[in-house]
Amino acid sequence: MDDLLVRGGHVIDGTGAPGRDADVAILDGRIVAVEPRSARPARRVIDARGHAVAPGFIDIHTHSDFTLPLNPRAESKIRQGVTLEVTGNCGFSVAPALPGKAAMLREYLASSAPWLPFGETSYAGYVAAFPPTAVNVILQVGHNTLRLMTTGLDNRPATADELHAMERLLGEALAAGARGLSSGLFTVPGHFADAGEIHALARVLRRGGGMYSTHVRDEAGGVFDAVREAIGVAESTGVHVQIAHLKLSGTDSWGGARRLLDEIDAARRRGLPVDCDAYPYDTASNPLRNLLPRWVMEGGIPAMLERLGRRDVRERIRRDVAAGGLTNFGRIPSWDVVRVAISPRLPDNAGRTLGDVARARGLDPIDAVCDYLVEDRGETRILITSMSEDDVWAITAAPWVLVGSDGNALATAGVTSQGKPHPRFYGTHARVLGPCVRELRLLRLEQAVHKMTGASARALGLADRGVLRPGAWADVAVFDPARIADQATYEEPHRYARGVSTVVVNGQVVVDGGDHTGALPGRVLTRNS
Ligand SMILES: [Zn+2]
Secondary structure, eight states, X not given: OEEEEXXXXXEOOXXXXXXXXXXXXXXXXXXXXXETTOOOOEEXXXXXXXXXEEEOEEEOSBOGGGTTTTOTTOHHHHTTTEEEEEOSOTTOOSOOBOTTOHHHHHHXXXXXXXXXXXXXXXXXXXXXXXXXXXXXXXXXXXXXXXXXXXXTTOSSOOOHHHHHHHHHHHXXXXXXXXXXXXXXXXXXXXXXXXXXXXXXXXXXXXXXXXXXXXXXXXXXXXXXXXXXXXXXXXXXXXXXXXXXXXXXXXXXXXXXXHHHHXXXXXXXXXXXXXXXXXXXXXXXXXXXXXXXXGGGXXXXXXXXXXXXXXXXXXXXXXXXXXXXXXXXXXXXXXXXXXXXXEOTTOGXXXXXXXXXXXXXXXXXXXXXXXXXXXXXXXXXXXXXXXXXXXXXXXXXXXXXXXXXXXXXXXXXXXXXXXXXXOTHHHHHHHHHHTHHHHTSOOSOHHXXXXXXXXXXXXXXXXXXXXXXXXXXXXXXXXXXXXXXXXXXXXXXXXOOOBSEEEEEETTEEEXXXXXXXXOOOOOBOOTTO
């Protein structure tokens, strides 16, 4: 007798093929049959009439390693049908934290992971201590973290010894279960690495069967060169490259999406192992300090805070921003498009724009930003509306661009319910499947599902997930195609998506009738699992 039979639904199998009416039978964590009007007996039957039945969705770019230890039920993700989160992105990972360096790592990541406890740990210790979660998890090790452990926040090339140390730490992480290396070349200290350093680490990845994902060096004026740098890693090392949250930031870059997509598509047609992902929003999120020129952070956070108080430093920031726009985000119309998301020491400001803060204080915006950073010890996280909608929809509509929320698994109660985070943390996949398919007609439903299932599994090298077929792992999402939608807004981000009724992870029901069962059947998917 089977464990589960999902009966009467419209199966969208994840391959991109047209949907068909069929039942899905599950036994011992695996799919055992996908067939019309199945007569197989099962301990439990789930009525899926009127609903779509798809493979569980893959969120290929997240930072949920910052929150899953605090919210292992992964509420904001699982309630959208997400069953696998790829974590450790943009060069940020919470391990390894070498002896004596945990406090520095905590300080560095505080604007992204304000509530997570940090302790010294090897990567193997980190993997061993990772908690049971509702979703499956892929872990990566971050290049910023490796550089922090070896060269700190110094603005210089790594020495030969430091590079060897990074290679060794990367090798250890891969052996312990990390699936790859992520970089965040847009920010320090990753930005101080040249292409040679990344290629050396990519060669470690090639030897160990790992993958490379990258938040490229510049998403504004230099985005074409930055994307070419990422493609170059695939070209010269053969390692799979995942370009994160593809976007064109800053008004000077607006309108370039099709040209950028054509360039990546051309590399793929040449046979290079390159994929990219995006979230369907025109607003990005980052630590506020990352918007300033990179030299502001040289030498570490305490040095930055001391520097920001000085009049001459502020003048230099003003000049740099006037000349080249904000770091990674380019030119913005005004500071009214920058909104405080989470501000650990000034929590009442969540939701306010920096333009508003400056006016209320009677200050020039750069002075207001510098004051604010000092008061919040550099830990402020912001939302910035820096993209054009036309570019965002062009990228979302490309059937080969995968779906990554760039967001953490949160919950509407408990420690992760604080502040006003980006609504993409709650809504990315539901927004693509609902509004982007039904209202904007950017994609057919089968294409939208394929992006976040079969195509993502292929990019990750997962042979037995992302598709509904006998033998595959039973990660399944049942949803109402007419109703599925994101509900989170910038004003009220802590709202679960709607329209997903049942979610199964490794054969166990985690969302049942739209509610979380409390089950934590997820596992860390290592390269050998
Ligand atoms: Zn990023």
